[in-house]
Amino acid sequence: xxxxxxxxxxxxxxxxxxxxxxxxxxxxxxxxxxxxxxxxxxxxxxxxxxxxxxxxxxxxxxxxxxxxxxxxxxxxxxxxxxxxxxxxxxxxxxxxxxxxxxxxxxxxxxxxxxxxxxxxxxxxxxxxxxxxxxxxxxxxxxxxxxxxxxxxxxxxxxxxxxxxxxxxxxxxxxxxxxxxxxxxxxxxxxxxxxxxxxxxxxxxxxxxxxxxxxxxxxxxxxxxxxxxxxxxxxxxxxxxxxxxxxxxxxxxxxxxxxxxxxxxxxxxxxxxxxxxxxxxxxxxxxxxxxxxxxxxxxxxxxxxxxxxxxxxxxxxxxxxxxxxxxxxxx
Numbered sequence: 520x521x522x523x524x525x526x527x528x529x530x531x532x533x534x535x536x537x538x539x540x541x542x543x544x545x546x547x548x549x550x551x552x553x554x555x556x557x558x559x560x561x562x563x564x565x566x567x568x569x570x571x572x573x574x575x576x577x578x579x580x581x582x583x584x585x586x587x588x589x590x591x592x593x594x595x596x597x598x599x600x601x602x603x604x605x606x607x608x609x610x611x612x613x614x615x616x617x618x619x620x621x622x623x624x625x626x627x628x629x630x631x632x633x634x635x636x637x638x639x640x641x642x643x644x645x646x647x648x649x650x651x652x653x654x655x656x657x658x659x660x661x662x663x664x665x666x667x668x669x670x671x672x673x674x675x676x677x678x679x680x681x682x683x684x685x686x687x688x689x690x691x692x693x694x695x696x697x698x699x700x701x702x703x704x705x706x707x708x709x710x711x712x713x714x715x716x717x718x719x720x721x722x723x724x725x726x727x728x729x730x731x732x733x734x735x736x737x738x739x740x741x742x743x744x745x746x747x748x749x750x751x752x753x754x755x756x757x758x759x760x761x762x763x764x765x766x767x768x769x770x771x772x773x774x775x776x777x778x779x780x781x782x783x784x785x786x787x788x789x790x791x792x793x794x795x796x797x798x799x800x801x802x803x804x805x806x807x808x809x810x811x812x813x814x815x816x817x818x819x820x821x822x823x824x825x826x827x828x829x830x831x832x833x834x835x836x837x838x839x840x841x842x843x844x845x846x847x848x849x
Contacts, residue, residue, distance in 0.1 A: 524842025691773035770824030
């Protein structure tokens, strides 16, 4: 008899690139287990905290049988012997020749396509039993590499991170919203700087924070406070998408989102009802002006986006769908 998604014993492999990330993943795993899943975490970073390895770096360590890598893989193999499924959350540090030694159902996840595809996902993804891709615009990439069982896997939002838990439709409609337009991102990268300079020039009410902004970096706690005060949240990507956390945290906090990559955005939220999309940054000032002067429409979209995020893109719903897709393949 096929096991249900909740009955599959799963090893969730993650990376730890800085202090606090291990605690973030383990708290996520605790919430999954409280929801009825059977999940155990495993850190695959060598000597954490540390950077993820490019495939070339990983391949070199594999070929030279690095003691650090072999120790981590030996521990991983022991853990995997007790599991039905291995999920590589961050798409890195797991060599394909080692994957082929595992007797589990092995699922690959990546949220860094297409920018990091050549050094991260492309060399390894096809060796997994299924691929769960965070960038909905990158699914065809995986098929072109020879991958089978390719699924869109939204990043979603996490209960413990950038989420105002005590919200409802009336709160979203009636809160003060003294900040008209917010945008949180760095603005120093060449592919982003010109667009943000344009937005800052054209939108007088834009409240921006992050590296390169006059007010600089903002903490998660302060960001949440600002979300609770904002009418509109802008979103833009390096290239294709939508893929970033803002795609889900803006609506999850009751902020009406105006987001780029309009075509694929419409596969995640309903355009014009749950989110507003654009193709060119020059469209944004007019969209902002319209929804600031049509506040009831803005409120309806903000509430509808919040309801959709709450229903489909919370961490439990996203994980449940992924495990159901895996269960159907086992």
